[in-house]
Amino acid sequence: MEYRYLPNSSCRVSTIGIGAGSLRESGPEEIRKIINSGMEHGINLIDTVMSDTSAAEPIAQALKGRRDEMIMQIHLGAVYPHETYSRTRSLSELQRGFEGELKKYGTDYADIGLIHYVDEVSDFEEILSGGIFDYALKLKDEGVIRHLGFSSHSAEVSRLFIETGEIDVFMFSLNAAYDFEPSEGKLILAKERAELYRACEKRGVGITVMKPYCGGQLLNAKTSPLYHRMSIPQCIRYALDSPVVISCLPGVRSLKDLEDVLGYYSASEEECDYSFIGSLPHRDINGICIYCGHCQPCPAGIDIASLNKYLDLAKSGDELARDHYMKLDKNAEDCTGCGVCEKNCPFHVDILERIQEACELFPPVTIGKP
Structure with a gap:
């Protein structure tokens, strides 16, 4: 296992983590095995957002007595009325939801607290003016959140958050399909994204990566926005080659998925090489x-x-x-x-x-x- 440090911190994070969003496709026993196996292989990061709460209890059971060994990304604003995912910008609902998440996993702190899914400038402005950002800062001051951040698919909104000077790390959708755009018959790194990554370096802000396979699209030539299949090691290497990326969190549905992603560490340089991207066509995601x-x-x-x-x-x-x-x-x-x-x-x-x-x-x- 390889590790990277959260910026301005002594916290070491495994370069591969577990995205819990797809764990519900396994039963409780296999979910526990996935978490335990991941930890045995050195994984120490998990993101807890999921479409329903069915995987939460098995995760909590697997972490019982081992909570301090796992860095947990817990989101402020991802709530589960009727045990199903929803997003809220109501401060009171967000507070109850976050407190409920801590209780659900038997913990009194989040290693990484992320203001959940902010893609619009108007939403960012509401978060700053409506009390949510102040609440998150208060939680960090109290130690309930150790590292503060947000999750987003938007480079523009991400830069606005970074410019507050309060962000340690954020979860961002990062892969070759999202990063590159066509220009004069070639693929080039999109200007907006290049500027975001430079801002992260300048400010000392790290990224944990969601959607490294583009929702699985990149793993199939028929669905890939690049019109070309990328392998799991190529997708992982692409994300980790960015100096601002701390960890890559693909969705894991089964022990087989976990084995596949851990195979990155034994893959050859040739198997990880993605240099062919520069000669490929591209379609808009x-x-x-x-x-x-x-x-x-x-x-x-x-x-x-x-x-x-x-x-x-x-x-x-x-x-x-x-x-x-x-x-x-x-x-x-x-x-x-x-x-x-x-x-x-x-x-x-x-x-x-x-x-x-x-x-x-x-x-x-x-x-x-x-």
């Missing part, structure tokens, strides 16, 4: 679903991220996708067309159009009729 779950909660109870994932898998030829889709508690037929999901989506996906596509691709089975 905007409008492409990466199954991040920020579209939730759906008033109709649809797991929109899973619906989109099974839709894409079916379109790419996965014969099992329909079966997985049909096992969802709610599916496209239950959509009311309210559009709440599209307002929440950070990538401006036309979700209602995709739901209609799912209705057509997965027509309901009518039992007992010819």
Whole structure:
């Protein structure tokens, strides 16, 4: 295992962490095994945002008596009414939610406290003026949060946070598909992102990486915005080659996923090389679903991220996708067309159009009729 220090700190962080968002795809016993196995291999970082709370108790059980061995990223503003993910900007709801998260994991502090999912300048301004930022600073002063940050997909908003001078680390969506843009027939690092990374170096702010595989899109040539498959070691190496990146947190669904990502440390230099990117075409990621779950909660109870994932898998030829889709508690037929999901989506996906596509691709089975 390799480690990097949080800026201006003696805190050593494993360069690979565990993103808990997909752990719910395993049962409680396997979740405990994933956490224990990760820690045995030296992983000491976990991000706790998830689409529902089903994985929380097994995580807490795995960490019982070992809490000090794990650096926990806990988000301020990710709340779970009815055990399902939602985002809030109500200060009182945020406070109750954060206190509930600490209690859920049997701890009285967060190693890293992140103001959750801030992608709009107006949202940033509301956080600074509405008491949320002051509350986060108070928690840090009291030691309830050891390192303060935020999570975002926006380079612009990230720079605004960094310029406050109060940020230690933040969680950012970083991969080759997001970083590069076409220019005169070549791919170049987007100016806005280059400026953000320079600002991080100047201010001594670190990044923990979400979406290193672009929601799995980069691992499949058919879905990759680069029109070319990248391997897991290539995706991990790309993220860790940035001097401001502390750790990479891919979503882990199973022990196999954990083994795959830990394989990075035994991969050869050739297996990690991603220099081919410079000669590739590119398509804009905007409008492409990466199954991040920020579209939730759906008033109709649809797991929109899973619906989109099974839709894409079916379109790419996965014969099992329909079966997985049909096992969802709610599916496209239950959509009311309210559009709440599209307002929440950070990538401006036309979700209602995709739901209609799912209705057509997965027509309901009518039992007992010819």
